[in-house]
Amino acid sequence: MTSALFISDLHLDPARPQATAAFLAFLAGAARDAAHLYILGDLFEFWIGDDDDQPLAREVTAALAAYTRGGHACSVMRGNRDFLLGPRFAAQTGARLLPDPFVAGIGGEQVLLMHGDLLCTDDHAYQRYRSRVNDPRLQRLFLALPRAWRRAAGAEGRRRSRRRAAQQPERITDVNAAAVAAAMRRAGVLRLVHGHTHRPAIHAFDLDGRAATRAVLGAWYEQGSVLAWTAAGPALHSLSFG
Numbered sequence: 001m002t003s004a005l006f007i008s009d010l011h012l013d014p015a016r017p018q019a020t021a022a023f024l025a026f027l028a029g030a031a032r033d034a035a036h037l038y039i040l041g042d043l044f045e046f047w048i049g050d051d052d053d054q055p056l057a058r059e060v061t062a063a064l065a066a067y068t069r070g071g072h073a074c075s076v077m078r079g080n081r082d083f084l085l086g087p088r089f090a091a092q093t094g095a096r097l098l099p100d101p102f103v104a105g106i107g108g109e110q111v112l113l114m115h116g117d118l119l120c121t122d123d124h125a126y127q128r129y130r131s132r133v134n135d136p137r138l139q140r141l142f143l144a145l146p147r148a149w150r151r152a153a154g155a156e157g158r159r160r161s162r163r164r165a166a167q168q169p170e171r172i173t174d175v176n177a178a179a180v181a182a183a184m185r186r187a188g189v190l191r192l193v194h195g196h197t198h199r200p201a202i203h204a205f206d207l208d209g210r211a212a213t214r215a216v217l218g219a220w221y222e223q224g225s226v227l228a229w230t231a232a233g234p235a236l237h238s239l240s241f242g
Ligand code: MN
Pocket: 009, 041, 042, 079, 080, 081, 115, 117, 195, 196, 197
């Protein structure tokens, strides 16, 4: 049995039903081989709050609830798109919300889990934006707005972020090597798993004279991306849609 599976950056959105269908099929199928499923952020393209009554939110919540009721553990980290996932979502799905960063014991090793945006320290404008939207007072104000307003704000934010991403050089939006090393030293680990950059790979490198690895999860755009951690270590797999 696979000890743990990792996914992130599904960016589930009513506009891309193939990704949602692939995720629901994954939960009902391959994910049941694992004792623990970790979702490392941006499961949703946007999360307006746990009171979302739209079909996508209801469908995904019900599927995760069925998964955890089946005896599988599920842990969910918030990403930069679904940072408003909250306690009601956790209660309804049976999933545990993880802080970012978080160190998990996986197959006898200590593994640092992050969404990944905290490591993109070269993107100063993004880091300023991140600290603003993570302000709990601002979040409370936003959650008090009518759902339709929050949905409209989410759509506008996505348009802005797409325009910005198209103007940024690749290097700026990738992780910073010094930030990676610092986060791993702080956590006292040689293994890191993160998403966010949509550049799936397993990087081997030297951390203070020891062999370290950084596994990067892929986005679920043209296909799914899954990291399976078995007795042999981590391996990336892609999952075709439909
Ligand atoms: Mn992200």
